[in-house]
Amino acid sequence: xxxxxxxxxxxxxxxxxxxxxxxxxxxxxxxxxxxxxxxxxxxxxxxxxxxxxxxxxxxxxxxxxxxxxxxxxxxxxxxxxxxxxxxxxxxxxxxxxxxxxxxxxxxxxxxxxxxx
Amino acid sequence: xxxxxxxxxxxxxxxxxxxxxxxxxxxxxxxxxxxxxxxxxxxxxxxxxxxxxxxxxxxxxxxxxxxxxxxxxxxxxxxxxxxxxxxxxxxxxxxxxxxxxxxxxxxxxxxx
Numbered sequence: 211x212x213x214x215x216x217x218x219x220x221x222x223x224x225x226x227x228x229x230x231x232x233x234x235x236x237x238x239x240x241x242x243x244x245x246x247x248x249x250x251x252x253x254x255x256x257x258x259x260x261x262x263x264x265x266x267x268x269x270x271x272x273x274x275x276x277x278x279x280x281x282x283x284x285x286x287x288x289x290x291x292x293x294x295x296x297x298x299x300x301x302x303x304x305x306x307x308x309x310x311x312x313x314x315x316x317x318x319x320x321x322x323x324x325x326x
Numbered sequence: 327x328x329x330x331x332x333x334x335x336x337x338x339x340x341x342x343x344x345x346x347x348x349x350x351x352x353x354x355x356x357x358x359x360x361x362x363x364x365x366x367x368x369x370x371x372x373x374x375x376x377x378x379x380x381x382x383x384x385x386x387x388x389x390x391x392x393x394x395x396x397x398x399x400x401x402x403x404x405x406x407x408x409x410x411x412x413x414x415x416x417x418x419x420x421x422x423x424x425x426x427x428x429x430x431x432x433x434x435x436x437x438x
Contacts, residue, residue, distance in 0.1 A: 252429050252431070300369050314372040315372070320368070322367075
């Protein structure tokens with residue numbers, strides 16, 4: 211089945227440690243996104259990518275980094291510079307491309323990150 | 327993107343229609359209305375979207391008023407599995423507006 215796979219489902223980070231969250235899609239979508247969700251809150255955009263080898267900062271990019279070396283993959287690294295990383299992280303994708311950004315975004319099931 | 331206003335919570339009896347309202351009085355002509363829902367601890371699920379006309383799919387119907395300042399999501403026969411937070415989002419089409427502003431949404435509780 212086509213979809214978006216995020217792994218791991220749960221992740222624990224020690225103080226001062228970088229961790230990488232995986233996001234893979236087999237929908238052949240051009241655009242991919244990373245959001246952060248805090249308890250009882252809406253989603254906030256961290257980074258997005260419209261096409262391979264290109265990505266843009268969202269509203270809360272500080273302390274995070276991404277890469278887009280392959281169309282199907284958009285990993286997110288939470289660096290030690292992110293002082294409050296405990297949150298639910300969601301990856302999404304959409305068709306994107308010319309005139310296609312109005313197409314809906316489809317989400318993975320998220321990774322819950324906690325600090326030890 | 328236009329701001330949306332939704333009730334904080336709603337209840338619906340199982341088997342009845344759930345009608346979830348959304349106000350978007352500042353919507354502009356090229357902004358789409360999207361509905362998503364999120365079941366606890368899962369990723370948001372896309373439901374339906376529309377621009378001007380009413381839309382229907384296997385999950386729901388979307389009714390948009392003629393002036394486009396409000397819309398209603400209709401779940402025709404609500405089940406217990408429809409209990410979730412429902413988000414109404416307006417967003418510009420084309421090559422701008424990459425983020426979805428989910429806001430607080432409406433928490434729908436479907437009761438037996």
